[in-house]
Amino acid sequence: MVGMPTIYDVARHAGVSPATVSRVLNGHEGVDAALTARVRESAATLGYRPNSLARNLRRSTTNLWAVIISDVNNPFFTAVVRGVEDAGQDLGYSVVLCNSDEQPDKEARYVTALLADQISGFIVSPTSRTANIRALVDAGRAVVAIDRRPRGLALDTVLVDNEHGAREATAHLIDQGYERIACITGPSRLSTASQRLRGFRAALRAAGRTPEPELERHADFRERGGYEAMADLAAARPDAVFVANNLMTVGALEFLSDKGIRVPDEVAVVGFDDVPWATFIRPPLSTVTQPTYELGRTAATLLKSRIDDPGRPPTVATLRTELHVRASSRRR
Amino acid sequence: MVGMPTIYDVARHAGVSPATVSRVLNGHEGVDAALTARVRESAATLGYRPNSLARNLRRSTTNLWAVIISDVNNPFFTAVVRGVEDAGQDLGYSVVLCNSDEQPDKEARYVTALLADQISGFIVSPTSRTANIRALVDAGRAVVAIDRRPRGLALDTVLVDNEHGAREATAHLIDQGYERIACITGPSRLSTASQRLRGFRAALRAAGRTPEPELERHADFRERGGYEAMADLAAARPDAVFVANNLMTVGALEFLSDKGIRVPDEVAVVGFDDVPWATFIRPPLSTVTQPTYELGRTAATLLKSRIDDPGRPPTVATLRTELHVRASSRRR
DNA sequence: TCGCAACGAGAAACCGATTTCTCGATAACC
DNA sequence: GGTTATCGAGAAATCGGTTTCTCGTTGCGA
The missing domain is CATH 3.40.50.2300 (Response regulator)
Incomplete structure (x- = not known):
């Protein structure tokens, strides 16, 4: 490795002390303009870059x-x-x-x-x-x-703002005229899961509806959990479902696809979490994207x-x- | 920030010099067993962790x-x-x-x-x-x-091994009985793109076929490029296509979906690059995965x-x- | 003109490790 | 027993910056 120039090399080249070089390069005020220029030029000529290990050691x-x-x-x-x-x-x-x-x-x-x-x-x-x-x-x-x-x-x-996101998604489903809207959320010990469920219920109440336990499911935020929760929900005959996480959304879609249930004609789907491939799935997936x-x-x-x-x-x-x-x- | 103990603290605590502490902690031989034990114990007691800035500065x-x-x-x-x-x-x-x-x-x-x-x-x-x-x-x-x-x-x-991967994918399509197999690859200046094209052609020749230029396209390795290349290829009526990159594969699938061309019944598709959502697309996507x-x-x-x-x-x-x-x- | 404050810049200490140098003690050999 | 290797461990130098301390100079006011 070619030895990189140190602050001492620059100081010698510019005919000043290392302290002055340090001051110039760190923009400390009160250094003579002529010196400043000389130092800058020397540093540029030598291709000097301060060794950040040394700097950081000193500054801890x-x-x-x-x-x-x-x-x-x-x-x-x-x-x-x-x-x-x-x-x-x-x-x-x-x-x-x-x-x-x-x-x-x-x-x-x-x-x-x-x-x-x-x-x-x-x-x-x-x-x-x-x-x-x-x-x-x-x-x-x-x-x-x-x-x-x-x-x-x-x-x-x-x-x-998980609650707001869930609320907006659910309101959209209500707005589209869906009647029996279900929710698949995550483990209740996770705040993200419970907040999203809360938003879901709030939207229903705001529309004058009553949340029905038989249309709510807790799963594990993973694909398989989404699949099983959707299978479990099917008996309750929802016409729309809000899924509170990306992987579970995929699982739910797989179940629907396996059973030949058409989306959105028989069951509409909105997922939570950004899914980079949302637009590539057929039909393209509605999502609540997080920033x-x-x-x-x-x-x-x-x-x-x-x-x-x-x-x-x-x-x-x-x-x-x-x-x-x-x-x-x-x-x- | 609470001052973390230094090597001097350990040395003082163990009643030895910092040099000895360094030797013990770096496993250098020839340190008295009793001292070694004292040093280790002191280091543990004080919760000493060497400051890696200082170490690295010294070791450059x-x-x-x-x-x-x-x-x-x-x-x-x-x-x-x-x-x-x-x-x-x-x-x-x-x-x-x-x-x-x-x-x-x-x-x-x-x-x-x-x-x-x-x-x-x-x-x-x-x-x-x-x-x-x-x-x-x-x-x-x-x-x-x-x-x-x-x-x-x-x-x-x-x-x-791009060439091998492309060859295997193409051989699979031949094996499945497809007749007019197309290829969408990347910019020819990129070695990955040309290697994958080479593998595609090699597989055709190995099966006694002749690569046809009208079934080959160069695009830009991005989604839009894949869409347009697939649109352009449609006139040549391929019954299968090997797409040399993940994003272009998505683009090609979108075109097929937009035109109502069924996969794989009318056009079979194999993509290159791992696509985490390959199994979630309908139909699940065949891919050449890279390790x-x-x-x-x-x-x-x-x-x-x-x-x-x-x-x-x-x-x-x-x-x-x-x-x-x-x-x-x-x-x- | 003198004194003091302000200021600019160099000398030296410092950050916390590693590593070389040095020295005292022990061991070995003649 | 005396002299010389051997060896272990402490003192001090070192890495390359930053920052404090100090001192000489200048400028201003009295």
Whole structure:
């Protein structure tokens, strides 16, 4: 490896002290204009780039953020990462990606390793065990939670307005004239699942209807669960269904397809979560999309201001969902 | 931030010098057993974790790898990243994710920034302008290219056997009894596109057929290109089509659906690239899947051995694809 | 003209590890 | 018993920046 020039080389070349070079390059005021020019020129000539290890050691911080997500294959999380990464780069940070894979011990290993790395900020997705997040907070690190509010910790958090999204989707189905609207939601212990169910019921009540338990199902947020819940619902003869998560939506569609039940003529479908292939499914799928990219950007913004002002009281940002109506829920 | 204990704290606590602590913790031989035990105990008691900034500054390296990919939303790349990340963690490295977004200047910015960061290894996806990769190599950094062989640079590279994959897919269509088999491939300047076309033709010739230019199309590897190429092909009345990339496959399917052309009864379809939603499309889509996760792991392995032995001659690893036959290409 | 404040820039300390250098003690050999 | 390897462990240098401390100079007011 060719030795890169150091601040001492630049200082010698410009005939000044390393301290002055540092001041010039960091934009500190009160350096003679002539010197400033000489330093800049020398730095450019030598192709000098400050060694960030040394800088960070002295400042005891880094320009690194870590994003700990539970599944790098889930398009929801990758879109978030992309938002964080774009915003981070604008602010001068690089992003380290950590894939906890739903395994608490893997996550814990990351946390201890990253703590030693002087990482300046963390963005953590909800699936984490609270103890791990707490370790970060206790070590005085800047932490932002996304998608779900961590229990018992006052943190900067970026959430999605699940209730509103579910309500809007259900209202749309009512508006289209569907009579027996069902809901498949996730495990009741997950706040996202219960919030979406609450929105579903609220929309029904707002239209003067009464939610019927026989038209509601809890499943596990996975494809198979959606399939089985839909099969189970069939006896109740719904003419529309709101499915509270992307994978379960796929499962429900598979059941309908297997049984030759036409969408939307016999059963209309609206799904929650962005599904990149929503438009490619036949018929194209109506969805409640989450602003994933914006979610990442917002988390980055919050993280930055937390770093700049560690004493600031925690804020919670809630983002709106957007209803995309496609053929799967349109009366013909 | 609560001050974390330093090596000096451990040294004081154990009644030895910092040098000895360093030797013990790095497993250097020839330290008295009693001292070793004292040091270990003190380190554990204080919860000491070496500051990796200081260590890396001294060693002038880091435990960081950078993966520069062109699109973090493309499932192909995220699967690769996941492979790199898993393997990297086993080897003691963290992975910094960089999304060049197909923009050469954004990529260049990353390269200069990362060079200053003493990143120890790079894994770069093909879309990069060669000049950027060359800058990394010239700076003496360990670099592994993935998916495409960079022109004019002898590098460790991990490729996929595109020709074989295309050949197998086409042979399958021939085997199913299709007569007029078409091919939609990518821009001819991209090696992946031309290799897949070559495999397509080879399979035809192996079956005693002659490739017909009117059944071949070049498009841009994007959805719209696939749609238009399929529209253009329709006049030639193919009864099957091999599409050389995931997004174009989606475009082709959309055209067929829009025109009411049934799959596979009127036109059979096989796509190249893993498509996570392949089984959810109706009919389920036959695909040539690439071993994306393995590709990432292999790249990580190569990078590690390059770091350990910088003088080693470059190796090229080529991975096999796998044909998944589903309903879209099965005679009924 | 003198004194003091303000200011600009260099010298040196510092961040927290690793690694070389050095020295004292023990062991081995003649 | 004396001299020389051997070895273990501490002192100090080092990595390459940033930041404090210090000092010489200038400018302004009295």
